[in-house]
Amino acid sequence: AQTVTQSQPEMSVQEAETVTLSCTYDTSESDYYLFWYKQPPSRQMILVIRQEAYKQQNATENRFSVNFQKAAKSFSLKISDSQLGDAAMYFCAYINTDKLIFGTGTRLQVFP
């Protein structure tokens, strides 16, 4: 069975600094997708970034980028130039065909 592990329950960063959130996963599949979702206090899950496993190039979306290490089954999220609005729960998720499998989340605090 596939599993997703986020080993950092909480992280903090100062505004304008860079922070990296860790995620590892376990699967026997070779083709899959990985996601990072952000969940602010409003509860709505917002897609941050998506990575296709067959692509070697790391995905980037503005200040958000990933370090995808397929052999190590690692998928970390780097947030550059952190902003107060980045404060939220961040969930790493895996999908093979249809259902998302989520990690337990990392709560990110951003300090001014």
Place this chain on the structure above:
Amino acid sequence: GAGVSQSPSNKVTEKGKDVELRCDPISGHTALYWYRQSLGQGLEFLIYFQGNSAPDKSGLPSDRFSAERTGGSVSTLTIQRTQQEDSAVYLCASSRDSFRETQYFGPGTRLLVL
């Protein structure tokens, strides 16, 4: 609408009562998913619908839970004879298709069973 909508936003009910939670997916999205987010279990898949195919109910925790999707659009998740352990946030998501498509989430319904 522009995004996935869910109603009600919050629901408080008494143990043993039935509740219905509603999800309105993004227009044109053929796949619709229900997930549950609770303190003890994290985010877990409940059920999903894809077009006119039979739903995948493999995540439903008990036969007190059921869901339907009418006309390929709006979905209702029903919990019968609610228990305190059903207290959670119920999230709905939709996607253009079900195969590895990005899922877009609604704001969820927070259910509290007293």
